[in-house]
Amino acid sequence: MNKTFSTLKKVILFTLSVFLILAITGYVYLYILPKGPEITEEDKIDTGNDSFVMYAYKESTRKSIRVWTYKPESWKDQDEIVFVMHGGGRNADDYLDAWTTIAEENNLLIVAPEFENKFSNYTTNDYQEGNLFTFFGSSNPESEWAYTVVENIFDHIKSTNNISNEHYDIFGHSAGGQFVHRMIILMPDNRIETAVAANAGFYTLPDENLEYPYGIKNTGISLEKDLKKSFKKKLIVLLGELDNDPSLGTFRTTELAMKQGAHRLERGTNFYQMNQQLTNRHNWTFNWEIDTVRSVGHNYRKMSENSISWIVE
Structure with a gap:
């Protein structure tokens, strides 16, 4: 024995x-x-397709990020800038390609950051959940949040291109849709003018008793102070009418995720209605909108095409 x-x-x-x-x-x-591609020399963005690599954080050289861009020849200072956030495949260059014709037709500077991660099939905390927490559960400083990286990219573009724009628009699909709506909730002082969160897989609900990323518990965000400001931002919850098949793309099926709805269309609808009801109870300003695109499913190209009317209206 x-x-x-x-x-x-x-x-x-x-x-x-x-x-x-x-x-x-x-x-x-x-x-x-340290990780990420090699830093490129600071230079102005070229017309057409271009890319550059910068440090993701202002206070650290530990991480770099590649940023893809598309600039029409007619684009000039004070014309619109649109950040395009890729899905879980981290394929920023494909998303950029989906926006080139849109950019030409509407004279938009497209900025598509690539949150590269070799383990993206297993980790979501670093991108669509904003990097608030490490994979091991410890907190990251706000200076290393993924949302802060977007703001850093905007500052970099402004300084290297003599751009005076004070705001930018942002579109994200699928995992990018998760990123966008969480950025509005968790960083309400961002410089976003119009945000479009398309076909997100699941959402962060305005629930102080649910732990992040399902709710806002442990994030330091409060309903009265922070979410009240978030509701003043212009957020469009954009849903595909045919995005009702959970087998499309990567779909989270945890117990808490399934409580939000059986598929993305239902989850997005429930998310919008829950926030609308909350603001109605408190008589808060609510500048969010919901829009359902007919005959479109989980397709980032089609959703990109249908988002532009909200961005350039």
Whole structure:
């Protein structure tokens, strides 16, 4: 019996040691070692397709980010700037391609950040959940939130291109739709003029008893102070009429996610209605809108085309 107990004890200690080593190694790789593509020289954005690489954070050189752009020849200072946020595939260049014709037709400077991550199939905290928390659950400073990175990119573009714009618009589809609506909720002092969150997989609800990312518990966000400001922002919840098939794309099926609805169309509708009811109860300003695109499902190109009427209206 003693021999069996001793062997079991050794197995347990060995297993715990392996897990500890893996956890430390993973943390060092993800949050200590520098990562990202090589920084490019600061230069003005070229007409047509272009890209540059900058440091993601203003106070650290630990992470870099590639930013894809498209600028029509006729675009000039004070013309509209639109950030386009990719989906879970982290394919910013594809999203940029979907917006080139839209950009030419509406004279828009398109900015598509690429939140590259080799482990994006397993982690969502760094992008669509805003990087508020590490994969291991510890808090990140606001200076390293993914939403702050967007604001940093805007500052970089302004300074390197002599741009005087004070605001920008933003569109995101799927995981990008998650990113956009959470940025409105969690960073209400952003410089976004119009935000379009299209076909998000699930939402952060105005519930102080639900832990993030399902609610706002543990985020430091309050209903009275912060969400009240968020509701004053112009957010469009854009839904595809045919985005009612949970087998399309990556669809979260946890218990809390399923409580939001059986598919993206239902979840988006419930999210909008819950926030509308909250603002009605408190008699708060509510500048959010909901729009359903007919005969379109989980398609970022079609949703991009149908978002433009909200951005350039």
